[in-house]
Amino acid sequence: MAEIIDGKAFAAQLRAHIGRRVARLVAEEGFTPGLAVVLVGDDPASQVYVRNKAAQTLEAGMISFEHRLPAHTAQPELLALVRRLNDDPAVDGILVQLPLPAQIDADVILNAIDPAKDVDGFHPLNAGLLATGNGFGLVPCTPLGALMLLRDRLGDLRGLNAVVVGRSNIVGKPMAQLLLREDCTVTVAHSRTRALPELCRSADILVAAVGRPGMIRGDWIKPGATVIDVGINRIGLPDGRARLTGDVDFAEAVTVAAHITPVPGGVGPMTIACLLHNTLTAACRRRGVELPD
Known part of the structure; x- marks a missing residue:
């Protein structure tokens, strides 16, 4: 049976460590990091x-700076808010929550x-820095969290x-770039890859981020491999509730792999922890201050 990778516990430890580092910055450097989150609409x-x-x-x-805008917000209004946050010296991080309403082009907003x-690490400049192996860009949170667990x-x-x-630009591509940076031999596959089960069986590390519940079966996994399941899929239950499941058939995979992340409780909790890390x-980078230990 595989050893379960407890992302919830790891994320709690990471957040506690970040809290200690923030306290040192406040005491020694006299500033407090600020994160602005923008939510448009009322998606539950x-x-x-x-x-x-x-x-x-x-x-x-x-x-924490929260900006909640109505669903009918026009794109120019959201762009104006992003520009104000860009210029605000108290704001060190900006996150615009996705998805955005249909009248707003997400790429335009994220690129602004x-x-x-x-x-979030989604800007083309940060994506380019990651792709070229430069260590000074901000990395998307979910793949960064997955790498920390690995x-x-x-x-x-x-x-x-x-x-x-x-x-995807959010998980798949940056995950591959991070693994390349670790000197892994990396193959990027997808739902249309030919002979996908055979390819998966070649992996010492298998990362599932395709968005299809239970797509990766137990017999697709190399015995002793480490499986990172990034999928978060909501499956409706007969009583009207929903349960979360990953892209990996956990019941099958847990009997084959050496290590595996569960859903929920695996990679998911790492995303917010890595947002705080970023x-x-x-x-620190904006102020030319070295990151405290």
């Missing part, structure tokens, strides 16, 4: 996510964020075969 899942971000930001000793404050479990990743199933990093 987004509201919960934004509420959790605000709570954990405050818990880490940072300043100052790359130095782009704590390092914690496996230590040195050099020379391992990694297969990333998924090619905010701390951005705050």
Whole structure:
């Protein structure tokens, strides 16, 4: 049976460490990192996510700026807010919660964020810095969290075969770039990859980020592999409720893999923790201050 990778516990430790570092900055440098989160509309899942971000930001000793706009907000109005946040010296990180309403072009908004404050790591400049191997960009939070879990479990990743199933700009592509930076041999696959099961079986590290519940079966996994399930899929239940499930058939995979992340409780909790990590990093870089230990 696979060892379960407890992302919730790891994220709690990371947030506590960030809180200690923030306290040192406040005491020694005299400033407090600030994170601004923008929510447009009333999507229930987004509201919960934004509420959790605000709570954990405050818990880490940072300043939380929340901007909630109605669903009918026009694109120029949102752009104006982003520009004000870019110019605000108290704001070190800006996050615009996705998805956005249909009348707003998400790419236009995300590209308008100052790359130095782009704590989601979605700006083309940060994506380019990651792709070229430059270590000074801000990295998307979910793949960064997944990498932290891999390092914690496996230590040195050099020379391992990694297969990333998924090619999104949010997870798949940056995950592949991070693994390349660790000297893994990386293959990016997707739902249209031919002979996908055979390819997955070649992986020492298998990252599932395709957005299809239970797509990765147990017999797709190399015995002893480490499986990182990034998928978060809501499956309706007969009583009207929903349960979360990943892209990996957990019941099958847990009997084959050496290590595996559950859904929920695996990679998910790492996302907000890494958002705080990026905010701390951005705050120090903007002021030319070394990150405290």
